[in-house]
Amino acid sequence: MATKIRMPKLGLTMTEGTITEWVAEAGQKVTKGSVVMTIETDKVEEEVSAEGDGIVFHSAKAGETLEPGEIAGWLLAEGEAPPDGSKVQEPPPAPVEEPTPVPVEEASSQEQPSPEPQAEIRIEETTEGRVLSSPNARRVAAEQGVDLSAVQGTGPEGRITSEDVLAAAVAPSGTAPEKPTTQLDRKEEGQLRLVPFAARMAAERLGVNVEEVSGTGPDGRVSRTDVYNYARSSGPKAVAARTPQSQGVAGERIPMKGMRGIIAERMFSSLQQMAQLTLTMDVEMDRAIALREQLKDIGTEEVGAVPGYTDFVIAAVAQALRQHPGANSQVDGDDIVLLDEINVGMAVAAPGGLVVPVVHGTDYLGLTEIAQETSRLAAAAREKKLSLAEIEGGTFSVTALGMFGVDAFTPVINPPNSGILGVGRIRDDVAWEGDLPVRVKRMTISLTWDHRVLDGAPAAEFAATIKNLLEQPLRLLG
Amino acid sequence: MTVAETETEERIIRYNNAFTETLRELLLDDPDIFIAGEDVGRYGGVFQSFAGLNAEFGDERVVDTPIAEQAIVGLGIGAAAVGLRPIVDLMFMDFVMVAMDQIANQAAKMKYMYGGKATLPLTITTTGGAGLGAAAQHSQSLEAWLIHVPGLKVVYPSNPYDLKGLLVSCVRDDNPTVFTLHKKMLGSKGHVPEGLYEIPLGKANVVREGTDATIIAIGMMVGEAEKAAETLAEEGVNVEIIDPRTLLPFDTEAVVQSAKKTNRIVIVHEAVRNGGIGAEIAAQIQEEAFDYLDAPIARVAAPFSPVPFSPALETAYVPNAESIAEGVRGVLYRNV
Numbered sequence: 001m002a003t004k005i006r007m008p009k010l011g012l013t014m015t016e017g018t019i020t021e022w023v024a025e026a027g028q029k030v031t032k033g034s035v036v037m038t039i040e041t042d043k044v045e046e047e048v049s050a051e052g053d054g055i056v057f058h059s060a061k062a063g064e065t066l067e068p069g070e071i072a073g074w075l076l077a078e079g080e081a082p083p084d085g086s087k088v089q090e091p092p093p094a095p096v097e098e099p100t101p102v103p104v105e106e107a108s109s110q111e112q113p114s115p116e117p118q119a120e121i122r123i124e125e126t127t128e129g130r131v132l133s134s135p136n137a138r139r140v141a142a143e144q145g146v147d148l149s150a151v152q153g154t155g156p157e158g159r160i161t162s163e164d165v166l167a168a169a170v171a172p173s174g175t176a177p178e179k180p181t182t183q184l185d186r187k188e189e190g191q192l193r194l195v196p197f198a199a200r201m202a203a204e205r206l207g208v209n210v211e212e213v214s215g216t217g218p219d220g221r222v223s224r225t226d227v228y229n230y231a232r233s234s235g236p237k238a239v240a241a242r243t244p245q246s247q248g249v250a251g252e253r254i255p256m257k258g259m260r261g262i263i264a265e266r267m268f269s270s271l272q273q274m275a276q277l278t279l280t281m282d283v284e285m286d287r288a289i290a291l292r293e294q295l296k297d298i299g300t301e302e303v304g305a306v307p308g309y310t311d312f313v314i315a316a317v318a319q320a321l322r323q324h325p326g327a328n329s330q331v332d333g334d335d336i337v338l339l340d341e342i343n344v345g346m347a348v349a350a351p352g353g354l355v356v357p358v359v360h361g362t363d364y365l366g367l368t369e370i371a372q373e374t375s376r377l378a379a380a381a382r383e384k385k386l387s388l389a390e391i392e393g394g395t396f397s398v399t400a401l402g403m404f405g406v407d408a409f410t411p412v413i414n415p416p417n418s419g420i421l422g423v424g425r426i427r428d429d430v431a432w433e434g435d436l437p438v439r440v441k442r443m444t445i446s447l448t449w450d451h452r453v454l455d456g457a458p459a460a461e462f463a464a465t466i467k468n469l470l471e472q473p474l475r476l477l478g
Numbered sequence: 479m480t481v482a483e484t485e486t487e488e489r490i491i492r493y494n495n496a497f498t499e500t501l502r503e504l505l506l507d508d509p510d511i512f513i514a515g516e517d518v519g520r521y522g523g524v525f526q527s528f529a530g531l532n533a534e535f536g537d538e539r540v541v542d543t544p545i546a547e548q549a550i551v552g553l554g555i556g557a558a559a560v561g562l563r564p565i566v567d568l569m570f571m572d573f574v575m576v577a578m579d580q581i582a583n584q585a586a587k588m589k590y591m592y593g594g595k596a597t598l599p600l601t602i603t604t605t606g607g608a609g610l611g612a613a614a615q616h617s618q619s620l621e622a623w624l625i626h627v628p629g630l631k632v633v634y635p636s637n638p639y640d641l642k643g644l645l646v647s648c649v650r651d652d653n654p655t656v657f658t659l660h661k662k663m664l665g666s667k668g669h670v671p672e673g674l675y676e677i678p679l680g681k682a683n684v685v686r687e688g689t690d691a692t693i694i695a696i697g698m699m700v701g702e703a704e705k706a707a708e709t710l711a712e713e714g715v716n717v718e719i720i721d722p723r724t725l726l727p728f729d730t731e732a733v734v735q736s737a738k739k740t741n742r743i744v745i746v747h748e749a750v751r752n753g754g755i756g757a758e759i760a761a762q763i764q765e766e767a768f769d770y771l772d773a774p775i776a777r778v779a780a781p782f783s784p785v786p787f788s789p790a791l792e793t794a795y796v797p798n799a800e801s802i803a804e805g806v807r808g809v810l811y812r813n814v
Contacts, residue, residue, distance in 0.1 A: 136741045139769040155811045161772040162741060199689075200714055223689065 002083050003052035003075040005036055005059075009068035010046055015149040016257070017041045018065045019072055024056040030075065037062075037072060042262040050075055057082050065257060133160035144169040150265070163201050163224065170228050199224040263354055270415045274331075275451035278410040278422075281463045285426050285441040288312050288473045295368070307371035310400050313423050313445070314344050315370050315476040316469035317398055318362035324462040326454050328395050330416045336453050345394030345414065346374065348381065356414055357386055358394040366478020398423060408444045418453040421466065422446035443470075489671060494664035496638035497527050497603075500645045501565065503674050505535050508563060511649060514541040514553055515567025515603075524569050525605065525664055547573045551580035551602060558600040558654075559588065565649060571606035571658060572618045585654040586629030600654045601645075606634075607698055607748055608796050609662035614784035617661075617792075619697070619749035624656050625726040625758065631655040631679055632726040636700035638668035640723055643677030651679060660698045682729035684736070688718035691742040691806050694733055694759055696722060699746040705799035710806055717806055725755055733759060734766040741772040742809040746802050751779035778805040 007017045017039040024036040035047045036056055050056075054075030059082065060066060074082045131148050133141070134155070140162040141148050151168040153160035199222045203210045213230045215222035242256060242264070256264050270276070288309065296306050307315075321328040325338045342363040345356040357377045359370060380386045397414045402425035411422040422445065429442035447463045454462070469475055491499070504511050513531065515523075519542035522529035532540040543550050547568055554566035568574055574581065581602065588596045608617035624632045633648055633655060635641035641659070648655040685700060686707055695703040700721045707717045718736055722729055737743050743763055745756035756777040763775060778797045786792050 134741075134772040135769045136772045155773070159811075161811070163772070 002080060003054055004071050005073040007066040007068050007070050007072055008048060010041060014041050014068055016065050016067055019060055019062050022058055022062050026056055026058045028056045030056055042259045132157055136162040137165045140165045166228055199227050203227045267412050270413050274413055276413055276448055277451055278446055278448045279460060279463060280408040280444050280446045281467055283443045283445055283467045283470045285443045288470055289441055291473045303368045305368060305371035305375050307367050311371045311374055312470060314398050315367045316466045317421055318342050318344055319469050320462055320465040321396060322363050323465055326458060327419045327462045329418045329453050339395045343393050343395045345397040347397055347399035356394060356397060357390050367476040408446045411446060411448045413448055419449040488669040490667050491638060491670050493638045493641060493666045494525060494527055496641045496670045498529055500642045501531060504649050505539060507674060510563040512539040513565045514543050515550060516543055516545055516569050518567050547576040548580050551577040554600045555585050558598045559596055563599045565601045565603060568602060568604040570616050571604045571620050572615050574620055582627045586627045597652045598654050599652045601648045602656045605659045605661045607660040607662055608785045608792055611789055613787040617785035621725050622749055622753055622755050625755060630726060633724050634658045634697045636697055636721050638670045640677055642670050643675050644723060646674050647676045647679050663698050679724045680727040680729055682720050682722045682732035685719040685721050688716040690716045690740060691809055692718045692720060692736040692740045693744045693746060694720045695746040699748055699797060702799045703746055703802050706802035709803050730762050733763055737763050737767040738770045741770055743775045744778060744805040744809055746778045746797055748780060748796055750782050751777050752782045754779050773809040776805045776809050778802050
């Protein structure tokens with residue numbers, strides 16, 4: 001009897017997976033439990049095992065992207081044809097390659113903040129999850145090319161309705177939908193304007209003033225189509241991370257999917273949805289460098305782990321966040337929520353893209369404890385053993401480009417955080433002691449924050465607190 | 479030239495009077511038509527629905543029968559099979575059960591059993607529904623039992639105008655039909671033209687056009703749905719109301735079309751929810767328009783219990799404008 005080989009569902013947010021490799025070639029006999037293929041999602045690489053014995057049949061090729069549950073292949077009996085009528089495929093030409101572990105670059109220069117280890121993350125536990133959506137929502141989503149996983153539902157238990165899909169099709173993704181109010185609009189003095197519920201719901205979701213929408217229905221009745229058309233024509237033009245239509249541009253094409261797609265959407269929507277701006281501030285690092293030297297002299301055995309410069313910054317950020325709770329916040333609906341925990345995430349460049357492991361309870365950790373935690377996370381990342389918990393729950397992020405010679409830049413906030421701190425290189429610079437120039441080690445920090453949450457002055461004060469902590473690094477020892 | 483008097487004033491009469499008037503006009507129109515039932519003659523019917531007919535048309539055409547529902551329907555079947563066009567009355571819909579063997583095994587099947595050679599132009603009239611404190615054995619809505627029988631046509635008018643047009647179509651149809659009045663609507667009024675006209679069987683009526691949700695209501699529930707629609711309009715909700723009018727054959731196309739338009743359906747009937755016609759309608763809609771639904775199809779119906787005698791409980795038992803509006807809010811996810 002034929003057994004399906006399906007794309008597994010790994011985690012709640014998985015919407016597609018790519019077959020990276022068929023470990024078992026077409027026609028190969030396998031037994032239950034043996035690995036037949038490897039897949040990758042935006043977060044995970046995973047091996048898929050045979051659920052029974054049989055001869056492997058490939059319905060999809062390596063490199064193809066499937067939705068969870070879709071059939072990648074079959075396990076067949078001798079002489080059996082696949083039940084779905086697929087044509088037999090040639091064994092894939094790609095030779096089986098041993099996955100090469102990604103080398104981790106160690107901090108090589110004392111003058112630069114340590115680059116974080118390159119990491120890929122493997123989620124150990126899989127959970128069964130399902131996006132609740134109405135049949136009509138799925139139909140409309142297919143018509144509109146809307147990814148349901150990116151739509152917020154307004155029905156019971158977050159069920160997505162067609163209105164949610166249509167709103168998502170024209171609104172920046174992630175916009176928090178609101179329950180519509182119910183009063184009728186008065187277009188002019190005493191004149192009742194007919195705005196059906198569905199249109200009102202759409203308008204409020206999109207932030208469209210129904211007064212401005214001209215209705216095409218009887219008596220100037222505004223339909224929801226009118227609202228969507230209005231939002232399309234007058235709202236922000238580009239609302240997706242991708243261009244609406246391919247222009248057929250020549251050149252090598254890299255599909256914007258998987259991790260690349262997620263990064264594209266998250267970063268794009270981050271800039272679409274927040275009022276982001278960046279300030280830079282110089283920090284003198286001589287004392288931090290001296291402290292690090294002392295800790296190095298004492299040795300790893302006694303101190304646990306010698307902190308890198310990113311660890312100094314993470315520690316300073318955590319302490320500063322305690323003093324400036326507004327920076328450790330998240331916008332939720334109409335409110336700014338000052339978060340109870342301080343969990344600083346650190347942006348890490350991995351081969352596939354960006355990963356942000358999180359140091360939980362950062363403000364309760366001393367500098368060397370933070371160093372131990374970051375090196376533990378680094379090791380976990382090296383061994384692909386980061387758990388979901390270790391990449392979730394960040395309340396603020398730190399990102400470093402100093403190792404590439406960058407002084408200042410404009411980091412993009414990692415939603416739903418309200419701020420991110422960029423760390424530049426440590427450089428030789430000149431300071432003045434009276435009339436005398438002296439040589440100092442200087443580093444520039446770049447703070448991007450959400451102006452909805454924090455005005456310029458408090459943001460500058462927050463940056464100054466980080467600067468002061470880094471210039472008095474004994475405070476960071478905890 | 480004046481434009482006055484081009485439109486005559488609407489003729490407003492009661493639901494019950496529309497019934498009597500239609501019967502009278504039919505009796506005048508076709509000598510093959512006769513009426514038989516308990517108390518329909520001298521007494522004029524328990525609700526006076528047949529008042530004056532016996533006096534005008536005599537004992538041969540408006541016939542008082544013994545209290546024997548099986549015999550009444552049997553009489554109708556026999557008369558229909560040999561060429562007359564009988565209208566037989568079962569005073570209360572609850573009594574349909576007594577005659578069910580005649581209705582389901584004889585009337586509905588005769589045409590099939592005789593290879594299409596028998597025609598059975600029989601109309602069975604009856605009154606259903608609660609609201610008059612008539613208790614559990616005189617208040618039921620049993621249309622779901624009837625629509626389970628192939629060979630029948632089942633009709634349930636919701637206003638005097640439809641009553642006349644549908645009754646004419648039933649009597650003139652060559653198949654057995656069951657024509658249900660609602661007791662509590664007998665006194666309700668509406669526009670009814672003089673003279674005979676037909677409303678085709680199997681054709682639903684869009685009572686009110688809307689965009690946000692569709693209420694499919696039958697019988698007295700149509701009026702309640704219209705009241706609910708007014709309340710909902712004040713809340714900005716624009717509902718469509720469909721009155722199927724004929725329950726068998728059912729106008730699936732009309733409700734599917736509406737489902738595709740509004741994406742949300744509330745079915746309202748006075749019969750108990752369990753195994754009611756709402757279940758059948760919901761099933762048909764999801765078969766034809768599954769991909770157009772934004773919410774599970776909702777049913778507003780009576781609880782699964784006999785109709786209570788206590789007036790307070792009876793009021794609570796029968797769906798009304800308020801519970802219908804609540805059902806609509808439910809499919810719009812506005813009461814969660």
